[in-house]
Amino acid sequence: MKKASLASFFAALLLAGCGTSAVGTGAPALPSSLKEVRQVENITEYQLANGLVVLLAPDPSKPTATVNLTYRVGSRHEGNGETGAAHLLEHMLFKSSASIADPKLEMTRRGARWNGTTWLDRTNYFATFASDAETMDWMLGWLAESMTRAKLLQGEFDTELTVVRNELERSENNPARVLGKRMTSAAYEWHGYRHDTLGARSDVEHIPLERLRAFYRRHYRPDNATLVIGGRFEAAAALAKVAQAFGPIARPSVPLLPGYTVDPPQDGERHVTLRRVGGNPSVAVLYHVMPGSARDFAAMRVLSQLLAMNGGPLDLALVRPGIAVGQAAYVFALRDPGHLLASVGLPAGTSEAAVEQARQALARAVETVQPTEAQVALARGLVLKSINDALRDPEQLSLGLSESIALGDWRLWFAMRDWIEAVTLADVQRVAATWLLASNRTSGSYLPTDTLPPRAPLAPPTDIVQVLADYRGKAPSAAVEDFALTPANIDAHTVLRRLTAGGEPGLRVALLPRPSKDQRITGTLRLPWGSADSLNGQQALGSLAGPMLLRGTRSRSAEQLTADLLALDARLTINTGVGGLTANFELPAQHLAAFTALLGQILREPAFDAAEFTRVRQQQLTGMVNARTDPAALASNALQLVFAAPARDDAGRAAGRYAPGDPRSARTQDETEAQLRAADAAQLRAFWQRFAGATVGELVLIGPLAPDETTARWQQAIGDWKAPERRRGWVFAYPTDLDRLPPPAPVRVPDKANANYVARIPLSMNADAADFPALFAAVQLLGGRAGTALWQRVREQEGLSYGISASLFAPASSERFPGGDAAAINLQASFAPQNRERLLAAIRDELTRRAANGFSAIEVGFARRAIVSGRADALAQPANLAGTLANNLRHGRDMAHYARFTQAYETISADAVNAALKKYLRPERLVEVTAGSFP
Incomplete structure (x- = not known):
């Protein structure tokens, strides 16, 4: 009564096989509720009207019989908050049911070897016992009763939680198993395979019993189960008991919901590092592979055997040179796409640098594998031997069929055997080249330590009622006087002013005194500059000016500017382009004077430091790299090129409206990047000195302000800031001869x-x-x-x-x-x-x-x-x-x-x-x- 251990699961994987159908003979008389479906080799399939599948695998070579009931539900079916539910339910089914107080005791009294296991796609309950009709009848009766009539009592649930929690704790003691859990969780983004079968400790400890009962009702049903009876038994009597015990169970009216979550292909390497006390270091690599029902999975089975066998790639590349002390490789046969895991153990005392080298060597050995014909033949033979050994053991066969049932059809056991027999060197090479890729890899390293490494604490839950019991908040904000936001009222209260520069009219100003919440002022400053001719080829410098303005002035560093704005409780954004600057700001009215002086310094005394310039330019170039593969950016750029590409020659005149370098023209991303790379801080300083000024533009402020005082402060800050190059109007035009433009090709x-x-x-x-x-x-x-x-x-x-x-x-x-x-x-x-x-x-x-x-x-x-x-x-x-x-x-x-x-x-x-x-x-x-x- 445990989760399938990795060792037992890997053993089951090695036992999985394949085959073709044959005509059954000497079939027993069937109860009316059962129908024979098919026979494959020595296994006959029957089905009840309620959907239960029954497999008879008679083998009188041993004096024992095995009964195995498999439900197609495992940890992948669990939702958030109920991880571990499938395994917890497996434990609870060995508790009391409608008429059986202690099934474990009853099976033990009958000399049965019994257990249950939970895995990703399935849960099974089984027992092997000396062949006798009474024990067979009791086992079938209990399995039928447990399907729908388990009591799931609160008291039994509470005591079993301790047992399950201890099982979970034991698993945490095994560093290799913990590393595997962490790697699987990293490898799968959405699929339920990312959850460990034992579940999250918090879910196991806190799942309500009613939620577990709902999980039971949802998945434990005859049309979601397959019963296998193997070994020595009387077929007619067993079928009669199956019909009697399971036949009355109704198929639920609610259909089973198919799983539909599919992880996207992995798009890059992932890595997990585990640090714990004790054990030897180890490294592992994991690769997503096809579902276990795929025909190519046969070649993947052979490949995993080949990787791990003596004389295989891992042995030759890591063990024999002394880098590692042992190797292993397993491929997980799952209903949905599974994974292959290869690992090596490293000698005690291996340094962290050597562990990293071993991880890289392991990945190289797996991803560059070049199997030989002889290696494939040996690996294929080893896999087939394990399958054939299981076919000769009725108990192993009865239990091994659970894995094929979980994949979707029990016949895969035989089909896989036949597919493996046909695997060629080319098949192994193909699956290796398809799946063993760096981009499909999740790697892991276990680094043991002598002492417990420091870890962040587990944050306790918050009692929100207690935390906020005495909270009252700050005093409410004062009510804001009503101000009618109608065009007429706005016009009536707007004060228009104009700054002067050397006696000449300068910046246009609109001030709207009005009450606002928390007495805050909102403003915008727009400063256009230059002309289409004077700004030719200056686009990159125009875009770099904005972010550079907040990177420091002649007397303040970038950090000091940030601290100054924070002290003023001010929000300031400055955006520039080839045609001008826009500054938007918002701040308390009481700080307007200080803010005005600070913004004046930012605009008139920028440092334009060379090191800061290099960082800002690199940020923009990085953005350009992203834009090169962004469909939205590429589509927008292509459309702009249609309407505003620079004129080139007669063949392109329909799309050309401006001379090359004209600031109104669109540029390719290559052209933009070239301009950015060519720009430097000295050029930006010259650009700013030539074009930047406040004699042309607009300033607007809204909020509780005094128009005369405000105008005077802005006059002092930027009123006389004149640019040598005056702003002149621009003229734009789109092509009108669109009938001459070929439709743009898809990007x-x-x-x-x-x-x-x-x-x-x-x-x-x-x-x-x-x-x-x-x-x-x-x-x-x-x-x-x-x-x-x-x-x-x-x-x-x-x-x-x-x-x-x-x-x-x-x-x-x-x-x-x-x-x-x-x-x-x-x-x-x-x-x-x-x-x-x-x-x-x-x-x-x-x-x-x-x-x-x-x-x-x-x-x-x-x-x-x-x-x-x-x-x-x-x-x-x-x-x-x-x-x-x-x-x-x-x-x-x-x-x-x-x-x-x-x-x-x-x-x-x-x-x-x-x-x-x-x-x-x-x-x-x-x-x-x-x-x-x-x-």
Whole structure:
């Protein structure tokens, strides 16, 4: 009554065999509830109406009989919180049942050798006894009663827990077994095989009895069990007793649930180190392999025998040179993909460095194995001998069949024998090359110590009621005075100012004094710089400036800046690009003066230290490496290259709009990386000195502030900060001759489970166009959120994407885009690579259908409410409101402009939306890019 030990399980593995069917003769008379199913060699299969499978394996060569009942439930079937349940239940079935108070005592009185074992895929109960009808009848009766009528009493449960816990503790004393557990847990990510059969100690000690009863009811049933009767017995009498004892047990109405968890292929080496007191050091390697029912498993059986035998690779590479003192290899035959484990023991006193060398040598010996014909023949013979020995022993055969039953069919015992007989050198070489790979390896090292190594304590559970019994918290925050966040009220309270630089107008400022929670101020600072001509080739320097600004000033290190901002309770982010800088911040009003001075120093006195620059640049280069295999990044870059690639020659003129190096042009990842590698700290200092300044841009602050005092402090901090190179407007344009553009080829990315789709329809409009609100609502209905057209079609109806969206971009009219042709409808989605063609077809069809048919008045009503609600919510977020006020400063408008657009959305009609769709939604102009691991 124990978990199958590794030694006994490995022995059972060596006994597993195979074969073909033969016609049975001299069959006994059958009870009406039993039917004969098949016969293979000397074993005949019967089945009861309730699904119980019965195998008779008569062998009168010994005066004993063996009865073995196997349930197809093991530790892999356990859920979280119930690990060890299968093994614990095995113990409990030897306790009282409906009519038998102590089955162990009864079997012992009858002279039976009895036990039960639990393994990953199965649990079995068996006994071997001197052949006599009375003992056979009693055994079958008890096994039938225990199937559904075990009492599972609380008192018996409490006492047996001590026994099971002791078994678990004994297993912890064996370093090799503990190392195997740790390696298996590391090798399997999700599958139940990652749990040790004895379970977690906390689960074993605390599982409620009712949960164990539920596990019993779920798995102990006739259609989940196979009964084997072997040795010397009277077949007709045994079948009659089986029908009498098991026949009345009803098949449950709830079907058995199949297992469906499959671990993904391992994608890199894993390693486990175990340190404990005592024992000799050892190392091991584990590799995932095929299920035990696969025909190729026969070659894997031979390979594992070959690895471990005297004169095999482990012996020659590690034992005979004196590196190791012994070797072993086992392959685990499991219902789902199993694993091969090879290990060597090392001499006492082996140093830690030598243990690591031995681990590497073991992995090399396994992964570079080159078996010979003679080695395969010897290994095959050794495996077959163990199988044939078991066939001659009725007890071993009856028990060994449990493993084939657990794999799914008892006939695998014989089939495996025949497959092993046919294994060739080429078969062994093939499975070795397929499975014994470094990327499929989990290795382990046991490093004994003389004294107990320090370990973190086991954290005790928290009594949350006691911990918080006297907790009262801090004083509540003061109530915030109401402030109506309407465009009119915002305009009424906004104070507009302008900083000066040498007597000339400088930075535009918008201050919105208003109450806020905890008296905090939110702000944004935008500083554009340069022109398309002056910034040619400067993209990398523009991107590096932002992260470098917080890496120290001339008088403060990066650590001091962090401490200063923390002392001010301020949050500051600075982002830069080739076109300018944006700083967003939030802090208590009482610290505004100190923060303003600190930000002024950060901007005007950056250190741009060479060592810090090297670190920041390396971080960006590392990100570039990741982007090279990121389908989303690659798809986005490919789409940008279609619309903004630099002009090269006549063949590429349709895609080219800008000169090479133009900051408005898209760059390949190679070009971006080359710019980053070429940049240095001296270049960044020159860039900053030439372009950075505060004479052009926008500053917005919202919160409890005094406009005059605030303006004066910012004037002092950055008002006179002038850049030699003045900002001049940029002009963007998209190609309009899209009919001359070939559709971009799919971007192929290896080894990615998810692919990405991006697409664009270029438009001629700006955000102040009369039909912009209608088109914005239309695009929102296409794919702005869950429930919209593309979402419903692509995700809900066809299940092709986790998420798909559509958005509309259009510049403000003040940006003076020629012809307004830089607007676009943008689409993006994620999908499985094999669904690429289906996704493209679904999106194109939905766009074509909507362009023709539009949306109903009800659908437009939903969009109208969502847009208006979203605009109101945006004003309630201080950071969003600051951004809106900054845009107003830039484009020379006020909140009345915002209100007019809100009014336009509130009154928009289905006719206007559908007219905008017909005008602008041009599926024939759709440019699509996909990136992923496509066939």
